[in-house]
Amino acid sequence: MPGRDLVDPFEMEARFSNEDGWAYLEWGQQEPSSDMVKKLDRVKSVLESLPPREADFLDLYFFRRLKQTNIANIFRVSQPTVCYRLKRATSRIKFIFQLPNFDISEMETDLGGFLSDPVDVRIMALMYLTTCQSEVAKRLGVSQGLVRHRFIRSLKHMRHNPSMQKYVDVFDVISHNLNILREVQRTPAESAITHIIT
Secondary structure (H helix, E strand, C coil): CCCCCCCCHHHHHHHHCCCCCCCCCCCCCCCCCHHHHHHHHHHHHHHCCCCHHHHHHHHHHHHCCCCHHHHHHHHCCCHHHHHHHHHHHHHHHHHHHHCCCCCHHHHHHHHHCCCCCHHHHHHHHHHHHHCCHHHHHHHHCCCHHHHHHHHHHHHHHHCCCHHHHHHHHHHHHHHHCCCCCCCCCCCHHHHHHHHHHC
16 A cells, blocks of 8 residues: 555564574574584584573574474464564674684783773673673673673773774674674563473
């Protein structure tokens, strides 16, 4: 009809499909090839660093090989909700895989020699480790607003020192992808169910 916005068919699939239409992923419910097994092993290596809400869905879908509709039934959510959370989790994993691999102790030593406040050093290191503002806030017992403010302030300060450039490059990537790195909240019902099935 004239005047109505057209909806992208892939968005419709994500909202309403009962199938596992995951064209953007290189693996799914089929039997994994040796390359897929390597990728899944790599995913396992970072699963613990993901927010628990995302790790739950990835574990059930990729490693326990449940269909999205079955996961939706277990958690009493819609299939599109499962699809959305899996997309966010896979986006985070793809992002993590693009980050260079730094030794965290070395990073903290380098940052400690430049940033005067140990809280700022810890925030920067945890943002690299977890890629999640809410997880950093939870670990430090502070607000997400404080984490975000101190992260941006420290990054701005680091930009003026060439010796910090290797870290600036990584933290710039993190700061430009905070929408991907936002955590999806788990409802109380989902939390209870997760403890039952694990």
